[in-house]
Amino acid sequence: MMDTPQVLFKNRHVDRIATRDEYEAGGGYEALKRVLAEEARDEVQAAIKEALLLGRGGAAFPMGIKLSTVAEDAPFPRYLVCNADEMEPGTFKDRVLLHTDPHQLIEGMVLAAFAIQAAKGIVFIRPEYENAARILEREVALARKAGYLGEKILGSEFSFDIDVHRSGGRYICGEVTAQLNALMGRRPNPQQPPPYPTESGLWGQPTVLQNVETLCCVPHIVRNGATWFKGLALTEAGAGTKIFPVSGRVNRPGCYELPMGIRLSAIIEEHAGGMLPGSEFKACLPGGASTRFLTREHYDIPMDFASLKEAGHRLGTGAIMVFDHKTCMVAATLNLMEFFTRESCGWCTPCREGLPYIRDMLRRIENGRGEEGFIPILEQMSRQLWNAYCAFAPGAVSPLESLLTFFGDEVREHISARKCPFGNAPGGPSDNR
């Protein structure tokens, strides 16, 4: 197995978290101590920007640029929200990070808050991660005791504290404006800017929202520098390492911290133990359910944001779900559509009604009652859902669109054979629930 630097997973134990002491012993909180003592706010922001740290929650937005959109004279109070909603199917890296090294996240949050002078941090965590929520609450209290949180941290002028907020559920809460609405006790429908959250977010105040993994990178960048971070990647355009949650038809599903730009084939064969006995690689989703299928043709693709974008795909969360030759891609896509349809918040028409329509057609195709005429409708609608209100719908139709592009034959076989060639049993008549 290739020797890969373990940065975020430096303190990883098999079945327990790294304690605060262990984190400190490994150099944790040093970055924080230094920048507070040196009042080096600008350095934090500059380092993050130069390190080309892209958001690891799916949208890949440069964190440094986001921080810089909080104007110097923006009003107070300001908020930092950590997005621990992690509901993208196939994604479990944030869960693992929270169970591995919670203080890494805490330090990352304090540093990020320091950069924008936020006084309050909130970890927005999905209800299914109740265990992680309790761990976080406990470790936040320990961090506070050690003086890393609270009033005038470590003798500086900077005050900051963290609340853990449990969500009620729902995938849409992972979207930034929807999450802010959820925090404010409103229905979590997304809200198109303007204004942007960094200008007017939580309670109308400047708010920065970042994914768990992204924030976990921050202490390392500040401690070791932007150049070091960029150097961790295997590609020119990549920066840092990535936690890849691998699942599906592989021998060793799990979370792997690997350099950005590592080839997909290496991830699967060298780290995830290769395909299960009797399984051949057919396709994978590279970054969660809202990405397009990669096929054998992409098997060696370097896994970083830029390479996938160039190829017309998306790295998203980096959650790799591996499908084998025995898996029906129509059925897999149908499963994904069932997920998206159920999670649609119901605000805009294309998503709310278009997804059930698409699901209905896929159900019929999978159940052997599909028609040739469905295909142009599916193609048209998968294009049209890009004009919905938020990024949910375009994500929802990404698997579908790639199904039609790369597995069109499989679809047509379902239709002409009037059954699923992979032997999936037909279901009942399509209902609209």
Place this chain on the structure above:
Amino acid sequence: MTIGLNAMPKLTIDNRSVEVPPGTKVIAAAEQLGIQIPHFCYHPALGAVGACRVCAVKVLEGSVKGIQMSCMLEARDGMVVSTTDADAVAFRQSVIEWLMLNHPHDCPVCDEGGHCLLQDMTVSGGHGLRRYRGNKRTHRDQYLGPLVQHEMNRCIQCYRCVRYYREFTGYDDLGVMGIGSRVYYGRFEEGVLASPFAGNLIDICPTGVYTDKPSRFKGRRWDFERTPSLCIHCSLGCHMTVSARYREVVRHEARFNPVVNGHFICDRGRFAYPYASSPERPREAQIDGRPVAGQLAVTTAAERLATVAGQHQPAAVAVAGSARCSLETLAVLVRICQEAGWRGPVCFEERRTARAVSTAVGCLTSTLAFSLQAIAAADSVLLAGVDPLHEAPMLALALRQARRKGAVIVVADPRPVNLPFDFQHLPLASAQIGPWLDRLAGDIPESDMPSAAIARRLRESERPVIVAGTDVLSTAAVVQAADLAAALGANGKSAGLCYALPGANAFGAALLAKNPDSLEQVVEAIENGQVKALILVESDLCQRFPDQARLERALAQLDLLVVLDYTASPAVAAAHVFLPTATVYEAGGLFINNEGRVQQALVAMRGGTPISQIGQGDHPPRAFRKDIPGAGPRPAGDLLGDLAAAVIGAPDASEAPSPLAGLAESHPTLAALTAASIPPEGRLVLADDPGRRVLPSADEPNTHAADTGEGLELIWTDRIFGSEPLAALAPALQERQEGDTLFMARGDAAAWELADGDRVVIGPEASPWELAVRVVDNMAAGTIVLPRLPGWQRCGLTRNRVQRDAIRKRS
């Protein structure tokens, strides 16, 4: 080329150019070109949210290109937009198809048909056959009250209803539950919608989810005769459209008017029409209780009036109109009184009302008078002695829109005023309000809080408005309100003044009536034997006169009571001669609203008994006749013209061609006013400088002196449902009437050993009036507030103060 900050962007839509004010959205710019872009969630009053995605256009040139939502997209200079681009058309077609996925095939049984935005968009979008094979989701409906019907299967989830209900009206019992395509709009539990503006849901819903319940299934939209008309149930004069069919008024809808009511009307006005088609409505002339031909009644009335005038003197005949008489009717009344020497016309029930209203009218000038549209744009509002939600509901809604934009609103009123937004309430006693307004206009020491802060804010604001009522305030306070507004408007600042007046044409009545005369004084004159005959014309005065027993005694003393009306008031039953008049639906009319705006209601239908009432299971009737049954009622102005001709002779050819024109000399602001000359936005009839009809008060008791006698100060107050007599006849609105409640401040209630929720009885044992006690913290101490709800005139509380023994606790 540089574009200035306030330059008007010029853009191209479908190859046609249009210049629009900055901030205009593309959908509104297109409308100026006559291009109607399909839309559902967008509404000019609610703004744009971009949810339905139907208004898609393609931007060919601009900072954002491609498919965009025209309701969210701001028009920019140089933008090139196409509504006909193939992608945009295809996308809109898909959106329509998606919206129709779950839509039930209800058109054959849905009231919305024919005026359904969904129908219009679907048909014009080319959607016909259904190709989606899945099932439709269904919902259970809720009972939402007597006014609004709920049918959720039809919903297309445009979110208009909750945005309107919660954001625009400020009520919070309607919400959106569920997720995805199961999203559901309704209440937490079934029950009457609390907002008195809920009826607008009917207009605003683009499909048939919310429909007009009282008019449900009465007919198809295209079967109705629809006419622009006015609401006559308060002084605001909101615009609405009347639907009539088979000689019956079937429905009201809100009609857009940018200056007065905007897009909406209140529920009182919307559902008030049943009085016009009620089986109880008197349609036949009567002499001494016997039905007679109309002409005979006119000549008999004329003869008897002449007799009385001859036996005593012309002034022994008194004439009373009301604030619901049209301008034409009032004009004839004025002429008759002048030429016959009769007393009047009086149009208000109490002397203080007559004085207050005519003073208010005199204080309104063309610079000061603010419309509802202007009030909605105010940044600071002070309300003095007015309870908008009950006295002039759409005023409350306009105030809310001002509040939403950040206006600060202060209310000085002794009553427990409630409004659908947060405001500062000063529960001053009514006698204190005038002097307080006076203080605000002068120098107040900073220590005098909160008055100093209020005064400062008014002075520093850019568009302050003073709103005052005429029900609770003294005449002096009415003037002080105007003085404050004028002071704020000095130095060219835009300051506004608005009065809530007691009736649709109260302004007109105050202009034309003989002031300061009132029914109260006429009753005194009857009691003194000076007045022997009384003519009541469409007069609510009997229904608003506080002491019913006294009035009945007075009427009994008369030699002659002549009544003209279109509704069966108790006076009709007591009349010696009764002449049925036409309603505003049959006669039309000009009415002057509280702003001084003359507006016109058009004739909506021909008179006559509704066909539904004459068929008796035998429609059409087998016996043929040449006349329309029940078509006896005629416009009051015409009847009075005939009466005038009989009494004083037919008008000279050299005289004014119409009663209205005849007013020109005495009322210059009404000169050149004919029905034909009223434009859609109405016509303001305000003086340029204050007339200030402040009337001498030497011989009249100031009923609002700081009276500190025994007991509590009595304040009669209107309630939105039940006080206006015409609307109170509507069965659906009777269901909306609140229970009879009296309000007391906490300290007073404790002193009188009354608790919140106690049931008490007021009035004679023969006809007791039972009420519930509400103890509140937001009203003036030393007062007791009683509602003008049916029965209020019989309770015998005729003085300004109420003593403890007048209220008996129910055991």
Place this chain on the structure above:
Amino acid sequence: MLPDEMKTQLEQKIAATDHPRELVVDVIFAMQDHYGYLSDAAVTEAAALVGMTTVEVDELATFYPFIYREPVGRYVIHVCDSVVCWMGGHESLQNHLMQRLGIAMGETTADGLFTLLPVCCIGYCDRAPAILINKKVYGELTPEKLDGIIARLRDEAGA
């Protein structure tokens, strides 16, 4: 009615925050934990505590999958049906549960012990197929393991 101690605790938390609405989901969960599900009365109570209207609370309660507006069993079993658990055989697990418990998805056993509901990806894809029972995760399941879990829970309930 909530026990006084619980109510006081919630009231204190609410009083300590700048924005009570931030806590509405926490309050709802607290009520749900106490009452077993979020009944109409519980909605009313929650609304009063946080200073929102009943419909505002219901707007949220009906949006979220972990808030139950109908009675549920003592143990709410959420079976993940997203794509990795689907590959891992969630359907057969689901069928096994339905058969063992004698109920369909969405139903509760007659003894009030178990409710079966679907759930979307719970983030345990490396241990697929996985389920949640009262927010506790059980992964790498087989029908035998499921039987063991159900039996243990029955014991726990009986004890």
